[in-house]
Amino acid sequence: MNIQSEIDDTLRRLGSVEPPSGLAGRVNLRLQNPRPRFSFSIMNTRTIAACGLAASVGLSAVALNPGLRNMVFHHHTSAQSTAPANTLRVVPPAAGGFGTASSMHVPAEPVPVQPSPVNRGRGRSRSGRAVLPNGSQTPLPRGVVAPTAPLR
């Protein structure tokens, strides 16, 4: 067998393939019940774009317009702050003010100014330790201190 006849034989066999039985019936069945296909058509694209544009315009209007914003947030906060029945309620202080200022206690009379503490050190020793003046409290001895009088 030469090359040309081999080519002919291959092409002839390729072009003589018999389809599986019942092909036409299956095709007709498929045509009667075509599966729905998701089609991303230009119409769908336009619809989606229009909806997105409308949503963004609406959100921008709410964010920028104070009236609309107050309406939305007022409604939101009132819905959140509605206290349920039969729950403990914290009574705010009677004094006026906001936040931390409302809980501040204001005395009726002026408060005397306390003298600021004075540094009672009198310099330093040669070793660098602080030296207390005479008459001041002596430091407590180290270790266990034995009582001077019998305990009752």
Add this chain to the structure above:
Amino acid sequence: MGTVEGQFVGWLETEAVSVPEEETHARVTELVEEYSSTLYRVAYSVTRNAADAEDVVQETFLRVLRHRNKLGEVRDYRVWLVRIAWNLVLDRKRRAKTRPQVDDFEELARVLPTGELSAEKMVITAQRHARILGLIDTLAEREREVLLLSAVKELSTVEIAQVLKTTESTIRSRLYRARHALAAKMEQEGILQ
């Protein structure tokens, strides 16, 4: 190469012919009965896979059904349908280009008619055919397309020219070059030695 949707342009008469819906469905059913085997062979010449070829046939007729309002304007149903199927199968092959080529010799031995050969000879013949088909796939696109369409027994050179939107002489020229190139590749590969 035009798109599949483009196949509905160019094969229509200049004046639209309105066809009733029932008649249209009946005509589509007749087309399925008459041309599904031809379309299967056209698709199989490219896919070499029975399931894929059947899918292409079904998709072809779904396209026809989608454009059934233009059915009455078609001049040559065979060429029109082959053209749709051909473009569908080329699209499918282009999408599956990364998929490795299937060299299922047993499948080829089962599908390709081999006459009264013994089982061993059938497998050897199928292997040889598979190698030749693999060489056809390495040909230039235009030559490969003409060679594969010429394999479909129902299609004449004139019809192949109409499917590929070219002249008959061009088809003959491409066919000659394709066979010449394929023979050279076969000699190079030593297929018949």
